Amino acid sequence: MSNKVYFIGFGPGDPELLTVKAFNLLKKADLIIYPGSIIEEESLSQFKGEKISSYGLTLEEIVDIIEKALNEGKLVVRVQSGDPSIYGAIAEQINELKSRGIDVEVIPGVSSVFASSASLGIELTAGCNGVAILRPKGRTLEEDYLEEVAKLPLTIVILLGVAKIDYIVEKVGKIRGFDEPCAVVYHASREDEIKIISSLRNIAEDVRKLGIRRTATIIIGKAVKGSAERSYLYGCFAEGVKG
Structure with missing residues (x-):
């Protein structure tokens, strides 16, 4: 009887961005618990295991389902959108599982940040x-x-925030100026993906025109426009190296 549940990063939406390890586990899984408010069950149609949406369930209810399935000898996979380590709310799930003597293995996924x-x-x-x-x-x-x-001299990436785009623009713009480059990517990697490359001055209006209200990544900083600077990676550090 297995006493381990696998937390799998499903990535930003494109099934081809799944890791091989995640894909193989999903193929073998008897039970797949997924966040139905973010991931559509249709995205999991190629996997034969029983599917349960965690949308609307409490933490304890989710863990009860996992524990029962494991006691029945089932292979259980808990699917998380993107990468589980970024706003995945996995810590509270892992704590509750471990308190019941259940082991956890986390399989990383492609975050919407990187997609x-x-x-x-x-x-x-x-x-x-x-x-x-x-x-x-x-x-x-x-x-x-x-x-x-x-x-700080950093590229700022904001998740779970497109509905508060005006607030974000005000806060960052008064520090960096409203000409600071900004991009919004809706449903990165999916067929209905939308990309906006703009500035803090115009980004809120651009987002409203396209009706984007959720599931979007905001990127702020000069990196949005690219950099003409040359790195040391292909130059100085190679000097004196023979091979």
Whole structure:
């Protein structure tokens, strides 16, 4: 009898972006629990296991279902959108599972962060010191420190925030200026993907015109426009190296 549940990153939506390990586990799974508000059951149609949407279920109800299936000797897969480690709410699930003596293995997936940058054909770290991934404050987050992050030489990536685009523009724009490049990618990697490349000054209106209200990634910073700077990767560090 198996006593392990697998948390699988399903990626941003394109099934071909699944890792081989995730695909093979889904193929063998007896029970697939998926977030029905984000991932459509049709996306899982090639996998034969029983499918249960976790939408509307409490944490305890989800874990009860997993525990019962494992006790019946079933292979259980818990599907998470994107990569489980970014706003996947897996910590609370893992804590509850471990309190019941159930092991967990997490299989990474392609985050919408990286699917969006790939779609735009940009390097998130071009011409800057790094990347900050965050979400705006709301019902479950008291503060977001957007202004503080905007002061740093980083590309800002915002998830779960397109519905608050005006607030984001105001917070970041007053620090970086409203001509700062900004992009929004809706449903990155999916057939109905929409890309907007604009500036903080115009991005909110562009988003409203297209009716984008959720499931979009916001990227702010000079990396959106690309960088003309040459890195050291193909130059200086190669000097003196023979091969």
